[in-house]
Amino acid sequence: MNEEANIPDDNQLTIEQAIANLQSEDLGLRVYAAWWLGRFRVNLPEAVDLLIVALEDEADRTEAGGYPLRRNAARALGKLSDRRAVPALIQSLDCSDFYVREASAQSLEMLGDISCVPKLIELIKNIHPQASDASATDQPYDAFLEALGTLGAVEAIADILPFLEYPIPKVQYAAARAMYQLSEPNIADQYGDRLVAALRNNDLQLRRTVLSDLGAIGYLGAAEAIANTMAENSLKLISLKGLLEKQIPLAKPPALTHGAIRVMTLMDNLL
Numbered sequence: 001m002n003e004e005a006n007i008p009d010d011n012q013l014t015i016e017q018a019i020a021n022l023q024s025e026d027l028g029l030r031v032y033a034a035w036w037l038g039r040f041r042v043n044l045p046e047a048v049d050l051l052i053v054a055l056e057d058e059a060d061r062t063e064a065g066g067y068p069l070r071r072n073a074a075r076a077l078g079k080l081s082d083r084r085a086v087p088a089l090i091q092s093l094d095c096s097d098f099y100v101r102e103a104s105a106q107s108l109e110m111l112g113d114i115s116c117v118p119k120l121i122e123l124i125k126n127i128h129p130q131a132s133d134a135s136a137t138d139q140p141y142d143a144f145l146e147a148l149g150t151l152g153a154v155e156a157i158a159d160i161l162p163f164l165e166y167p168i169p170k171v172q173y174a175a176a177r178a179m180y181q182l183s184e185p186n187i188a189d190q191y192g193d194r195l196v197a198a199l200r201n202n203d204l205q206l207r208r209t210v211l212s213d214l215g216a217i218g219y220l221g222a223a224e225a226i227a228n229t230m231a232e233n234s235l236k237l238i239s240l241k242g243l244l245e246k247q248i249p250l251a252k253p254p255a256l257t258h259g260a261i262r263v264m265t266l267m268d269n270l271l
Helices: 015-021 027-039 045-054 068-079 083-092 098-111 114-124 141-150 154-165 169-182 185-198 204-217 220-228 233-250 258-270
Strands: none
Touching (some): 015 027, 027 045, 027 068, 045 068, 045 083, 068 098, 083 098, 098 114, 098 141, 114 154, 141 169, 154 169, 169 185, 204 220, 204 233, 220 233, 220 258, 233 258
């Protein structure tokens, strides 16, 4: 029998059905419902409560020890803007499942609650920059670093700096991204320039990662390099949109900043 046969189509599922399915004995329906509630941002107290409960689920576990339902619940909670989920997400940073820890850090970043900062700092402390390949991949350090940067955790700077020399490039980039966000303006550009240099990486997937990082920090100095990067135009446009969003608040309507005009021109040329 097709295991997906009982999974409803997105267009047919209702909010009430999704909430009911999250309480079903059918694990497939529960996993799908958790994803669906996040995908459609169903910010209802009952949905949030059930997703928080799902973060402690033990029934849905893979042979390798992963927790698919917890992963989807953690991802969904970041999209629902309810900070009641913060304590449970902080607790999930200790889950044995790498992807639950990653999703929890990303959701805490989205929720913007600084109460998670001490835990995130604890998780990145005492990391040696020359970590072995085995130890280098045992934590989603890039997600931890990005969250600390977004949350403005200047107290984490000393613990973030060693990651600039980490053996995994995307973790180095996350550290540069965080340092740009946490540094004084006269220092921050060096970290933005570090990311710009990384756009010349031969690995397309790493270039995509850097495009995302530059868009997230809105580094105007990267505009032309983003537009000229060997990557999909769609990703370059998303990155440039991040730069543009940082320029809009600097303008005095109806005028635009020179930076905004510069970015919009580059975007037009990519369309």
